Amino acid sequence: MHGSRRVKIVDVAAAAGVSVTTVSHVISGRRPVSAATRARVEDAVRRLGYQADPSARGLRTQRTDTIGLVVPDITNPFNTELAAGIQAIAYARGLLTVVCEAPITGGPRLPAVLGQLTARRLDGIVLGRFGAQRADLDLIAASGTRLVRLGTRIADGPGDVVRGAETEGMRELVRYLAGEHGYRRIGFIGGETGVEPGGERYEGYRQALAEAGRTVPEDLTVWTGFTREGGRAGAARLLDAAEPPDAVVCANDLIAIGALDVARQRGVHVPGRLAVTGYDDIDAASMVSPALTTVVNPAREIGRSAARLLIDRLDGDDGPAREIVLTHQVVRRASA
Amino acid sequence: MHGSRRVKIVDVAAAAGVSVTTVSHVISGRRPVSAATRARVEDAVRRLGYQADPSARGLRTQRTDTIGLVVPDITNPFNTELAAGIQAIAYARGLLTVVCEAPITGGPRLPAVLGQLTARRLDGIVLGRFGAQRADLDLIAASGTRLVRLGTRIADGPGDVVRGAETEGMRELVRYLAGEHGYRRIGFIGGETGVEPGGERYEGYRQALAEAGRTVPEDLTVWTGFTREGGRAGAARLLDAAEPPDAVVCANDLIAIGALDVARQRGVHVPGRLAVTGYDDIDAASMVSPALTTVVNPAREIGRSAARLLIDRLDGDDGPAREIVLTHQVVRRASA
DNA sequence: CTGAAAGCGCTTACAG
């Protein structure tokens, strides 16, 4: 049932009439080989369909040619785009990418997942937004696995960083609400407290209000979860306030979509009586109605940059830690 | 422990005062070990933080403990759910899952991706919906990699199959439109012709009309692409027909969402003047308004079943090829 | 119940 005997490097050597040393070098290109010999070896490789055994190679080289992406939610469209960006770059380099989920609550927790991945001796790990413990990060770094963190600050731990300019993006969005549009009571619905990108985005909201000479209306700030459910709960709370908001800034699009649900259900017109904004610009942002005013989070490009950074490191770049910041872009649609 | 020397099995053996053979057997549980010895070894493993090198193990066992999922579009929510289902089962078994994209058009093509994966000696592959060549499939099977195909028929190639009851699901949906609801002119917007799951779903539509003693209104059938854009183009065509439809059945949710766009833009009330239905029940289906009436495609459950099937095979099940069919479920919301 | 040793299939110093 299982195919014939796998062809190995000795078979190729025999077919080409050379040593396995030479076959190996033809394949890797790591030392000069005469044109004639090279041709014979390449021909044998092709004829026999030889593909080196990755376990044997990995045992020798101490490399797995595999990198990992760890995210809290594999079905979140932002993370999916991220994965697509990483894969595009990694695939071209012959690196395999494994995407692992470590939910914030429920399911295998982050330390357990990171443990699995270091056990697998991955060459590098891209760590999606997380409230990761410093100890977890140090464990990765200590294991020799290269690390790229997403959406946090370079000072927060080992490894390189790629992030969007989130504070700036949110500041511009809220500046637009508070200035041009003249909304007076602007509330905020965040995700889980302490989980990025909540802090960055809240900070942008705060700064924009401060610029406009206002303070954060504490009674209009709620922290829930980065989900549609969270948005529903948060919006319900805000609309029940003694003095309800005329605009609500949400920490991501899913929360905003939940807020839209509540507004529709209660007959609150958007944006007439309540403006609603999101963050990320996931596909659904333009599918709901009214379509969401939001900020583009360049997920795919973040993924590409992270993969390039990782590959540089694997190629021996041992320079100081780097931080790559990608620009934001506000998208005005119908909801605000 | 600055990424210095990795601890290996000899270190554990030395620390526990036993042979590496015994350490290996304590870990694998493949032969009896006295309780006292076992305790000492387990203690040493814990103290030293030992994790077996997967390359070394793989070289010996000829296993990679890794499975692959290949899909045409990694950002499609259906495929994401599929991946989540597979991973949940695989992770619990200590199997790593790699998700690879092989676009129908553009990007690395299917044979190239399958080549990469067989080179990696994956233990098993789950192949998402595809117009895969028989030769590609035979290549996988011949390499000893176990194969599960999704959404096709068992007779179409080697390996096992998992699929939803799509013809049945669509038949029930259209039966509901044509019977209970009394829609008279029911149009159909399909994706690319010849690409699954288009055929299955069209067939269900056709059967339901036949049951109701009607024929397919040829002027109300259009084939575009499985995207929101495709839905817009298709709906525009149908609404421009000499005798427009009062209901339009779409081959998936994205198409239906595009149809909703066109209806809104033209001021055609849904479902009052035009009913719209989708298929898959992706997250966005309940986010748009009116919320989509659609059919649940149990993506996550399909993933779970595929992973279980694969694991059975890896555990030595050499029985005849199996086909698992999962039931459908119509979800009635506001759009029809 | 336990251990010594072969060998999985590569890559890479070392040698010519």
Next chain:
DNA sequence: CTGAAAGCGCTTACAG
């Protein structure tokens, strides 16, 4: 420009 051989870190017959 090329080859013989060591060795990467495990698992598993084989032996006691």
